[in-house]
Amino acid sequence: MSSSNRPLSPHMQVYRPQITSMLSILHRITGVALAVGTLLLVYWLAAAASGPAAFADAQALIGSIIGRLLLFGWTFALFYHLCNGIRHLFWDAGYGFEIETVSRTGWLVLAAGLALTVISWVLGYTMMGGA
Template identity: 50%
Template structure:
């Protein structure tokens, strides 16, 4: 039994290669979706830090002072800065999805602009929060 001409032609053609990661550039909407999921997971860790701080505040003065000292170190400040960025980014990502749920901003260019605005807004809000915090502390 011989193969049909269409089957023979298909067997001779080379299969296309998948785009390699060095060639493929993920769209900003996909990147922001992935980051939204990562920040959602990171919020669990940050919420544990807030809970630890609240439990220390509810316990003794020495425990509260130790937790405040840990959060005041450069590493603690870096973690808190990261947590505040994660919180702002995840919040704005949620607002982005809420807007999309209404049917608005689903066009390719509009969704890309909204995704970039989410990133820029999270950076701006984080900077404003930390500037306001240092101004209130008088540092």
């Protein structure tokens, strides 16, 4: 095939990981994870609509160890994707393209995503009376 002689762009491995590229792919990964996570949202609403028995099953599933781990992951995915999405909207409006700014806002959205995740869980457990 003649196309095999064409120049290739460098493979991923030759690039040093940078905050910009890592957060870019993390936006995509968290987006796909959240698309899968909508299953839980719909299951929770459908269980609530079905009645107390189905809802108790859903709460038990979400409250299990695996359920809580998944929910914790989805909480971070949601807050990170939300914060970084706002960063993207600023870029779309034409702001924040300087290299220093891009780095700084990158670390900022990562920290904000983690902080919001921890705050939500602490408040959630407080609501449950530390259960």
